[in-house]
Amino acid sequence: MHKEFKREQDLREAIVISADDGITTNLSAGVACTARVKVSPLSHAHSNFSIVGVDLHARGRVRSHIHELNERVIICFGGSGTVQSAGRRHPVSRGTFVFCGRGVEVQFEQQGDENLRLSIISFPPGPEARFDLFPAGAAQEFPANIAAILGVKLDERPAEPSQDDFIVVQDDEGEEYWQAAPSVGFVSIKLAPPTIPLNYFCAASQLLEAGAKVRSHGHQVSEEIVIVTQGSGVVVIEEERHNIAEGDLIVLPPKVMHHFENNTDEPFRYGGVFLPPSVESALRATGVRKLPGVPRPTDIPRNPETERMLVERYGFIINGIS
Numbered sequence: 001m002h003k004e005f006k007r008e009q010d011l012r013e014a015i016v017i018s019a020d021d022g023i024t025t026n027l028s029a030g031v032a033c034t035a036r037v038k039v040s041p042l043s044h045a046h047s048n049f050s051i052v053g054v055d056l057h058a059r060g061r062v063r064s065h066i067h068e069l070n071e072r073v074i075i076c077f078g079g080s081g082t083v084q085s086a087g088r089r090h091p092v093s094r095g096t097f098v099f100c101g102r103g104v105e106v107q108f109e110q111q112g113d114e115n116l117r118l119s120i121i122s123f124p125p126g127p128e129a130r131f132d133l134f135p136a137g138a139a140q141e142f143p144a145n146i147a148a149i150l151g152v153k154l155d156e157r158p159a160e161p162s163q164d165d166f167i168v169v170q171d172d173e174g175e176e177y178w179q180a181a182p183s184v185g186f187v188s189i190k191l192a193p194p195t196i197p198l199n200y201f202c203a204a205s206q207l208l209e210a211g212a213k214v215r216s217h218g219h220q221v222s223e224e225i226v227i228v229t230q231g232s233g234v235v236v237i238e239e240e241r242h243n244i245a246e247g248d249l250i251v252l253p254p255k256v257m258h259h260f261e262n263n264t265d266e267p268f269r270y271g272g273v274f275l276p277p278s279v280e281s282a283l284r285a286t287g288v289r290k291l292p293g294v295p296r297p298t299d300i301p302r303n304p305e306t307e308r309m310l311v312e313r314y315g316f317i318i319n320g321i322s
Helices: 127-133 144-149 279-286 304-314
Strands: 002-005 014-017 023-025 030-039 050-067 071-078 080-085 088-093 097-100 105-111 116-123 152-154 166-169 175-179 185-191 202-208 217-219 223-230 232-237 240-245 249-252 258-261 268-275 316-318
Touching: 014 030, 014 232, 023 127, 030 127, 030 249, 050 127, 050 249, 071 223, 088 166, 097 185, 097 202, 105 116, 166 185, 175 279, 185 279, 202 258, 202 279, 217 258, 223 232, 232 249, 279 304, 304 316
Parallel strands: none
Antiparallel strands: 002 014, 014 249, 023 030, 030 050, 050 105, 050 116, 050 152, 071 097, 071 116, 080 088, 080 105, 097 166, 175 185, 185 202, 202 268, 217 316, 223 249, 223 268, 232 240, 232 258
């Protein structure tokens, strides 16, 4: 599944790409792994980021490497393994978010019986922006000359990064907020200022309980990159419905109306990256905080004043309000 939606007033397109789609290359500098380019300036009208999916097979690994030109957000949507930087090792499993700053050494390894499945989002576009240099079927070793051109260093051990340059947030961690009906569930802020040393993006995840849905909305300025991390559901883009499941990718440019639905009996969860950030500020200003051990409130009202704040201060587009 690879679907694009264009409107005449938008230069960039909305995109839906399934977990197993993309242009297969060997650019991941890995052993026992498969890399699929999902979005790059060579394939789509998005020049501020690129996205590659990486599957690490039995005992597979992405060797130790450094990106000198890119920050990255890595979202796991399947399997288990570890991520290591400067001797610090962390578990990685479904729903883990990793932030890796420029110049930070990092490596991933697979563990267990299932492939470790990762979506890697690079700002600005990473090596996958030149996937034409990595033809399918090429040797497994990452070409050193091309790595140097693209600002990638292999098997180096720099000084230990600061706590702000390498951050791992697990599925059950983050700053959490209950959501009002019909969006029954909660949102968890994973990566956002001031925790990260950048102010041009934020990352969050949303869990929708069985039968819940997010109301149709858009964002005046923010671009939204979505990775499904648990279960299955539906995304509706400009009134067009598409079934989505674990690992599927959705890219939503500014002003595109969209919403998500959980049409199953199981939890449905997805991670979102927003460029520039906006969702985290809206949650902190208007949300109902989810605290450990405290049950969900029985009634979370939708306040028209709150919705007006979302529109006027945080750039949301809400039918009937905007």
